[in-house]
Amino acid sequence: MKAINSMKLQFESRSVNESFARMAVSGFLLPLDPTIEEINDIKTAVSEAVTNSIIHGYKEKIGTIYISAFIYEGGKIVIKVKDKGKGIADIKKAMEPLFTTGDEDRSGLGFSVMSSVMDKVKVTSKPMLFTQVTMERRIGSKSV
């Protein structure tokens, strides 16, 4: 299936850009006329993925985060968030609820939250090379 619209965005892995990333992706999806709840879900998913890249991918050094988003017929959307940072050795472990390699105040819920607001979440990674999170759902009706 070919995308009917797409965008690419890149920015420095500074935490101050988390809000910008949420706004940019939800702005791109506005023409689909999402509900307030759908916008909130998208913002939440993007926020979790970008935060992971900042905290874990680049371990709070400055690197580049790459976001791309695609719109397909029928309101299907795909969002990809990628970093060229540390990578994840054990993806299954990383996606376990409450598991975190972060400090005391990290909840370990990033992937759980992403999975609860998106229909599909896929993670690919090569240690020391990159991590990419691909998320998809429908705007207009979340499949249950």
Next chain:
Amino acid sequence: MFEIIKSNENELKILLTGEIDHHTTSELRPLVDKEILQTTPSILILDFSGVTFMDSSGVGLIMGRYRIMNEIGGIIHVVNIPSSLRHVMRVSGLNKLAQFDFEEEKI
């Protein structure tokens, strides 16, 4: 970001506003902790009525403050949670750690 509504040895009530994410919690955390350790209240009330967005960093914020309050023998109430945040809060199972009240004030 936040506003101290009440501060004495019984109760520390904090109103949170705006967006709660990794960026804002990293600024918020030391400020809230300073107030907790200065006041050593029996109850910490976190009022979320001003919050426009929150991701799981907010859950981490609550978890960390729960830990500190637990250390000083106190408890946490989380009040006025917008319905948009219930998702994140429920996924986290936080309601087992702290007293939760959705959208209406408990005290």
